[in-house]
Amino acid sequence: MKIAAIIVRLLLGLVFVVFGSNAFLHFISMRELPHNATGDFLNALFVSRYVYAIALCQIIGGLLLLLGRFVPLGLTVLGPVVVNILLFHLFMDHRD
Helix, strand or coil, X not given: CHHHHXXXXXXXXXXXXXXXXXXXXXXXXXXXXXXXXXHHXXXXXXXXXXXXXXXXXXXHHHHHHHHCCCHHHHHHHHHHHHHHHHHHHXXXXXXX
């Protein structure tokens, strides 16, 4: 069970480091924003550059998980990010 926990920790850390660094490096293409409330919300995040603060939290939390040091701190940093991702998809991302 200890090996499974290490694998899950490494995979979670890798996901957050990759997608957090994408905000700065743009190696994963993004499709055009929709013309509705979801697009307006995402556009506000990009225009205000708040998306960089979110990406920085993802990178820091992901690196802490990958390094295996201060894992509780890494999970504490990533907790609000995960909650916001969940709430965004529950309330705003309604695809037809």
